[in-house]
Amino acid sequence: MIVEEVRIANRLGLHARAASLLVHVASRFRSRVRIGNGSEEVDGKSIIGLLTLAAVCGAMLTLRCEGEDEREAATALREFIEARFGEAS
Amino acid sequence: MRVSAIGVSPGLASGRAILLDRRETAVFRVPIPEGDLAIEIARLTEAREVARGQILALKDRVAAVVGETFAGVFGAHLLILDDPLLISGTEEIIRTERVNAEWALKLVAEKLLEAFQRIGDDYLRERGGDLEDVHNRLQGLLAGERHRHELSELTEDSVVVARSLSPSDAALLDHERVVAFCTDVGGRTSHIAILASALQIPAVVGTHDLSARVATGDLLLVDGNRGLVLVRPSETELASYRQACIEFAQHERELQEESNLPATTLDGQDVTLMANIEFPEELDVALRHGAKGIGLYRSEFLFLSRSPALPTEEDHYAVYTDLVRRVAPEETIIRTLDLGGDKYFHQVLARNESNPVMGLRAIRFCLRRPEIFRPQLRGLLRASAEGNLKIMFPLVSGVGELRQARQVLTECRLELEAEGHRVASDLKVGIMVEVPSAALTADHLAREADFFSIGTNDLLQYCLALDRGNESLAGLYQPFHPALLRLLDGVVRAARRAGIEVSLCGELGADPGALPVLLGLGLRRLSMAPASIPEIRSAVRHIEAARAERMVADLLEMATAEEIEARVRAEFPPPGASPRPYYPGLPEAIEAP
Numbered sequence: 154m155i156v157e158e159v160r161i162a163n164r165l166g167l168h169a170r171a172a173s174l175l176v177h178v179a180s181r182f183r184s185r186v187r188i189g190n191g192s193e194e195v196d197g198k199s200i201i202g203l204l205t206l207a208a209v210c211g212a213m214l215t216l217r218c219e220g221e222d223e224r225e226a227a228t229a230l231r232e233f234i235e236a237r238f239g240e241a242s
Numbered sequence: 243m244r245v246s247a248i249g250v251s252p253g254l255a256s257g258r259a260i261l262l263d264r265r266e267t268a269v270f271r272v273p274i275p276e277g278d279l280a281i282e283i284a285r286l287t288e289a290r291e292v293a294r295g296q297i298l299a300l301k302d303r304v305a306a307v308v309g310e311t312f313a314g315v316f317g318a319h320l321l322i323l324d325d326p327l328l329i330s331g332t333e334e335i336i337r338t339e340r341v342n343a344e345w346a347l348k349l350v351a352e353k354l355l356e357a358f359q360r361i362g363d364d365y366l367r368e369r370g371g372d373l374e375d376v377h378n379r380l381q382g383l384l385a386g387e388r389h390r391h392e393l394s395e396l397t398e399d400s401v402v403v404a405r406s407l408s409p410s411d412a413a414l415l416d417h418e419r420v421v422a423f424c425t426d427v428g429g430r431t432s433h434i435a436i437l438a439s440a441l442q443i444p445a446v447v448g449t450h451d452l453s454a455r456v457a458t459g460d461l462l463l464v465d466g467n468r469g470l471v472l473v474r475p476s477e478t479e480l481a482s483y484r485q486a487c488i489e490f491a492q493h494e495r496e497l498q499e500e501s502n503l504p505a506t507t508l509d510g511q512d513v514t515l516m517a518n519i520e521f522p523e524e525l526d527v528a529l530r531h532g533a534k535g536i537g538l539y540r541s542e543f544l545f546l547s548r549s550p551a552l553p554t555e556e557d558h559y560a561v562y563t564d565l566v567r568r569v570a571p572e573e574t575i576i577r578t579l580d581l582g583g584d585k586y587f588h589q590v591l592a593r594n595e596s597n598p599v600m601g602l603r604a605i606r607f608c609l610r611r612p613e614i615f616r617p618q619l620r621g622l623l624r625a626s627a628e629g630n631l632k633i634m635f636p637l638v639s640g641v642g643e644l645r646q647a648r649q650v651l652t653e654c655r656l657e658l659e660a661e662g663h664r665v666a667s668d669l670k671v672g673i674m675v676e677v678p679s680a681a682l683t684a685d686h687l688a689r690e691a692d693f694f695s696i697g698t699n700d701l702l703q704y705c706l707a708l709d710r711g712n713e714s715l716a717g718l719y720q721p722f723h724p725a726l727l728r729l730l731d732g733v734v735r736a737a738r739r740a741g742i743e744v745s746l747c748g749e750l751g752a753d754p755g756a757l758p759v760l761l762g763l764g765l766r767r768l769s770m771a772p773a774s775i776p777e778i779r780s781a782v783r784h785i786e787a788a789r790a791e792r793m794v795a796d797l798l799e800m801a802t803a804e805e806i807e808a809r810v811r812a813e814f815p816p817p818g819a820s821p822r823p824y825y826p827g828l829p830e831a832i833e834a835p
Contacts, residue, residue, distance in 0.1 A: 165551065168365065168366070168551070169318055169366075169369055169372075170551055171551075173317060173318055173321055176321055195327075196326050196327060198326055199325050199326050199327045199328075200318060200321040200322055200325055201322060201325050201327045201328060201354050201357075201373060202325075202326075202327050204358070204361075204366055204369050205354070205357040205358060205360075205361060205366075207361045207362065207363055207366050209363070
């Protein structure tokens with residue numbers, strides 16, 4: 154299992170569009186993806202889970218990826234979050 | 243029964259009520275034998291597949307009517323359909339508790355909705371509505387309703403009645419058998435109202451408890467011109483309605499025949515009629531009705547459709563460029579972000595302002611938030627090289643604010659030029675005159691603004707200290723109040739003395755009854771909802787401007803709105819029988835109980 158930490162940098166946090174995009178990225182991999190924020194942890198392939206995580210700007214997320222492509226998944230997700238979900242805001 | 247509310251899309255229609263019931267489908271717990279559990283899971287899978295098809299079709303139809311961005315919400319619906327928490331969770335409950343799919347789905351959805359309720363952030367909490375929408379759709383499908391939102395079996399003209407309409411419901415308005423709609427909640431600027439207007443379907447909103455007082459199948463008469471709904475009308479009322487329809491159709495035909503004629507008064511004064519639009523998609527209707535340019539493009543939609551993300555400079559540039567190219571050689575006046583007040587809400591606005599109409603909104607907000615204002619200005623400046631574009635700042639209250647806004651604009655221009663972008667060299671920059679302080683200092687403002695556009699809605703509300711959404715004040719909302727006439731007169735005079743253009747883009751400009759007053763004040767440029775243009779053109783052609791000007795000289799001496807209104811009606815009676823409105827709605831006769 155790969156565990157990574159990444160801080161949310163875009164101003165609006167993990168809002169609906171960012172969460173949708175994150176689900177799309179996570180779903181490209183076969184590995185199980187868990188995303189945690191404080192004491193909460195949810196399935197990274199679940200839009201409902203990510204939204205109810207209510208992660209705001211500055212929140213430190215924990216990524217846990219487990220499976221055959223866990224390394225690629227963790228890297229892709231971390232980079233995507235660091236790149237502010239591909240948005241300018 | 244007669245209900246008076248807000249007409250948001252003109253026209254007359256009659257049809258049978260179709261009640262869009264928001265009550266949940268009743269769901270019961272049914273124990274399932276071990277051997278049949280696979281059937282329950284298959285039922286869920288099948289419902290999801292049908293739902294997917296429905297959502298994709300909705301997405302396409304909504305995109306075709308109001309544009310891709312508005313359809314974005316359905317992307318989230320599709321993800322929810324495949325969400326592991328919802329779907330695997332439901333399958334798990336079916337297997338472990340040995341219950342029917344409906345019950346398992348309900349248990350899981352309710353638990354997830356509770357999680358949304360606990361979220362502190364308003365925006366994210368409201369996303370629970372998307373889950374609810376998908377859950378209701380799946381429950382309907384499991385209960386065997388294939389056409390819950392399709393209405394495809396409608397065989398007679400129908401009026402959709404609902405408490406409110408969600409984006410999922412929007413596409414059903416695009417059905418040929420849906421002739422009108424009424425919602426209990428909503429205002430003039432709700433998205434559904436704007437959509438009905440774009441589709442040219444009569445609509446009345448703000449009907450309070452209408453949806454609780456009518457039953458599916460009740461005959462309804464809807465008058466979108468005057469915001470009236472008649473429930474189960476009498477024979478007399480029906481006869482009056484049929485007569486009104488004939489007159490309305492006749493009236494529309496006459497207007498259509500005139501659509502190529504110039505908007506010129508009896509004494510040869512040319513009047514420029516422009517359109518107020520909100521979606522780029524409305525442009526076609528505006529041009530078909532003969533609009534000579536766009537007098538007001540409300541850029542808020544660009545912000546709302548991407549909410550909560552903010553539009554980038556490229557987003558602004560792309561939308562404005564497309565618009566000005568299509569409108570050229572006529573002009574397009576684009577108003578910078580007018581977020582806030584009673585109209586638009588967005589994540590970025592401060593919450594809990596005690597009086598948002600007088601709060602941090604429009605230009606005040608933009609000047610404080612350069613990261614929002616600058617990308618819009620840069621997009622506008624770049625688009626100015628592609629057509630006849632003018633920039634307009636909203637809610638300017640005095641010269642100081644105009645100078646600040648122009649300063650930011652100049653900085654953006656210099657940056658762009660340094661980066662090698664083209665910007666129109668003679669770009670005109672004007673202001674909305676909608677705050678009394680701006681109207682009273684119009685002479686100063688006219689020296690620094692290239693044009694004025696008078697926003698009568700806000701000007702009236704601030705001038706008379708009246709909330710126009712407040713029904714108990716409706717009688718006091720007097721567009722002919724002497725104070726407003728004096729303000730308008732001052733603004734037009736100041737613009738004339740300075741030699742700058744002045745136009746009017748409030749609702750008053752779409753009111754044929756007010757037209758003689760506006761022309762009499764010297765206004766020759768009016769911008770209005772596209773659908774109102776033919777009617778105003780016709781009215782212009784029946785007015786003698788010189789006579790209107792003489793009348794206004796008298797009006798400015800009058801003490802009350804009642805005196806002014808009586809004089810206008812006496813001097814410029816509507817054509818045809820005297821007490822009938824220009825735009826015939828349901829005749830007065832049926833208003834009697």
